[in-house]
Amino acid sequence: MTKQRVLSGVQPTGNLHLGNYLGAIRNWVEIQQEYDNFFCVVDLHAITVPHDPKVLGDNTLKMAALYLACGIDLECSTIFVQSHVKAHSELTWLLNCITPLNWLERMIQFKEKAVKQGENVSVGLLDYPVLMAADILLYDADRVPVGEDQKQHLELTRDIAARFNDKFGKKKQPVLKIPEPLISKQGARVMSLTDGTKKMSKSDPSELSRINLLDSPDEIKRKIKKCKTDPVKGLTFDDPERPECNNLLTLYQLLSGKTKEEAALECQDMGWGQFKPLLTETTIEALKPIQDKYQEIMDNRDYLDSVLKEGATKAAVVANSTLSRVKDALGFLSSSI
Numbered sequence: 001m002t003k004q005r006v007l008s009g010v011q012p013t014g015n016l017h018l019g020n021y022l023g024a025i026r027n028w029v030e031i032q033q034e035y036d037n038f039f040c041v042v043d044l045h046a047i048t049v050p051h052d053p054k055v056l057g058d059n060t061l062k063m064a065a066l067y068l069a070c071g072i073d074l075e076c077s078t079i080f081v082q083s084h085v086k087a088h089s090e091l092t093w094l095l096n097c098i099t100p101l102n103w104l105e106r107m108i109q110f111k112e113k114a115v116k117q118g119e120n121v122s123v124g125l126l127d128y129p130v131l132m133a134a135d136i137l138l139y140d141a142d143r144v145p146v147g148e149d150q151k152q153h154l155e156l157t158r159d160i161a162a163r164f165n166d167k168f169g170k171k172k173q174p175v176l177k178i179p180e181p182l183i184s185k186q187g188a189r190v191m192s193l194t195d196g197t198k199k200m201s202k203s204d205p206s207e208l209s210r211i212n213l214l215d216s217p218d219e220i221k222r223k224i225k226k227c228k229t230d231p232v233k234g235l236t237f238d239d240p241e242r243p244e245c246n247n248l249l250t251l252y253q254l255l256s257g258k259t260k261e262e263a264a265l266e267c268q269d270m271g272w273g274q275f276k277p278l279l280t281e282t283t284i285e286a287l288k289p290i291q292d293k294y295q296e297i298m299d300n301r302d303y304l305d306s307v308l309k310e311g312a313t314k315a316a317v318v319a320n321s322t323l324s325r326v327k328d329a330l331g332f333l334s335s336s337i
């Protein structure tokens, strides 16, 4: 039986944090053996907000190294850079022309990011979800593992595919596969260390709000020491009055590999003075193997280059075949005449 296909990606903007790891990449690693996977570094998405050309390339390379360091296995997964496969840009244009403008204006992430940027909002930022739809639809992905914040973008992807099939599919033969989101219950929404009601995010101006996968033990210690807590003794999950407590206990549970029950029992009588050092140690220990592997990969640039080259070649075969199908359905004159 052929395996179902998975596609996902992360933008090479800033450092990968525990939210990206627990909400996305760790789940990719957990499920990868069951699927045929494509994981891309979505560098075209990274330029939808003002960016620095001096660091884009390096950040893209670092993100790919982090995918490998987190445990992406090339036996069952392909790692590639979005801009290396030209079909992503081309399909975006084609989908742009069938996507109603008001579908994009409704996107929560666009509204939030547009407000933050004031005057300087690009057409690319509005079009970001169509590019994301192209990423997914090019690979006929069955499943898309992401954090909770991407749910709306996935619904849009499904709507775009359905609209395309409806308008251009022949005799009920769909052109594009409609993907399903894969959002794990735990870790889907890791919250900021400085405000338990806001998601941990790369674009938060405060470094203290997030723990990055490459933070040193001292940085981790300092951030957990300063993180927001509450005056109550004893830690509990799921108390709406205690968002910080729920977040920190969830981090402890996920990073220690314990069950929810085990973590709840262990921490039920702890004060913050006892819990914070425990969380610090657990975090440092959980990130150490990733950090060591990352260094090893970054020290072997030739290897990393070859992974990305091979990845782009494999990805292009699948992507170009979907693109041809789409162009045929739209009635373009074939270029092979």
Ligand code: ATP
Residues within 6 Å of the ligand: 009, 010, 011, 013, 019, 020, 021, 022, 023, 024, 145, 146, 147, 148, 149, 150, 187, 188, 189, 190, 191, 199, 200, 201, 202, 203, 204
């Ligand atoms: P930005 O804040 O600039 O939008 P981001 O931190 O949200 O960036 P992305 O590159 O947009 O990072 O997201 C990559 C993946 O990480 C996505 O699957 C997203 O759903 C997931 N993710 C991001 N933040 C969190 C979070 N706080 N908790 C769980 N998952 C998250």
Ligand code: LTN
Residues within 6 Å of the ligand: 007, 008, 009, 010, 011, 042, 045, 131, 132, 135, 136, 144, 145, 146, 150, 153
């Ligand atoms: N918008 C996503 C990143 C992203 C993505 C994708 C995720 C771009 N293309 C395709 C899954 C599938 C985000 O996490 N901000």
